[in-house]
Amino acid sequence: MTTPKTALVTGASSGIGEATALKLISLGYTVYGAARRTDRLHKLAERGMRPLAMDVTDDESMRRGVDRIVSETGRIDVVVNNAGYGSYGALEDVPQEEARRQFDVNVFGAVRLTQIVLPHMRARRSGTVVNVTSMGGKIHTPLGGWYHGTKFALEALSDCLRMEVKPFGIDVVVIEPGGIRTEWSGIAADHLEKSSAGGAYSGQAEAVAASMRSEAMAKRMSPPTVIAEAVGKAVTARRPRTRYATGFGARPLLALRRVLPDRAFDAMMARSVGLPR
Template structure:
């Protein structure tokens, strides 16, 4: 009998952090893995491990189409899609230019869902597949000066829930991963954008406090390694009946639980104190 072809996985934002760790984990589990990023030169480490580098910009429709066509032409299937590409852009709602706000939605929401649209027909034809959307504990909680970022993650949570119902009859699972604090470049990038948007003006004092929290060495030491998220994804894609959500990484479960339990204003106080907002 012919050998059963290896299952295929596509991981976006694979050049570092969670994406890189996930690509390595899925390869360890036996998948043929395509690691996607805008710059393939940043994928050399994965290529050295046998993972197939793929140039892909999630805001460019032609790039998404050509990437999916390349994978299906080479392997004939897509079994797992991990929508990991994304970034955090902080700043007061009043200060952030709408072009920046729209771009964050383009990357974090529309890019992920457009790629999902392109992959779903192949999964439906197989009557199997798993779409993994990386949101954040920030898709369940909120922080000051993070409204546009949280908006993208709240949106991706809701879209994932609707998609889970729509895809179920076709044998397709939809899983949400909600990372807590993870040791990546994310905090520094968010802090830089925060200072650019709101470092001066009426929100400057809040911006200084939140940027300090984002860059805090004490917080960084408590953050979990990206492999914690990769392990959760590995469990999800190999489970016969995966959970709909996996909250993992520093702070994710307790903060999501607090948000569920506390009244809004009580949670406002907890978060304000946690990021050191001036009183």
């Protein structure tokens, strides 16, 4: 009898992480869903997911989680680094403490978890590391400097890692979501208002936050399942693509970024959120 493959998904308590965990379960994986608060994972546990308390900014909690998975299943075949959030605000306004936290969660947490998982994958000479970045790892939006910085960084790190682990039979895949219907926009808007409301950038902050919260924008967003489907394709492919861009706006905006001059792209993005060009 073939032993089921094992997957670890971070940020599994909602949105993309939840949809991805359910997709991998449907593909026959033993899935561990990680989140800081496991009380939000009970619904998924009823559908076959194994809840795992994990904070990607806490080295010990990541080690404990990986040790538990290996002790219970003997393997880790897939890790989906999905945990992350959007911290928006003018570069001048965002406190250094918050900027560092954005990198700790979105970049260093993903890389550190990968470091802990890789020895187990190398021992089996197989595995897939899936890093959920964003179309925001290739484009820029007003007042999103620190967030985009984390996603650009994770894109570059993924490229380097892909070359490093290839000799061990390990794949590295980048998933670049476009606009997805999750809690992300509301959280980013809250951070934006906290950082830049009332100051020199308040007019920009109000416009961008309103755009993030608008019903018109929410209606255009894609469901998280489109990202889960992309992850499913990547982990089951014999030779997965290095990148999967999907979700509202992802492919058109990435294509425009490749062909438009910088200032023309700046003007287009400013116009999209109601800012003067």
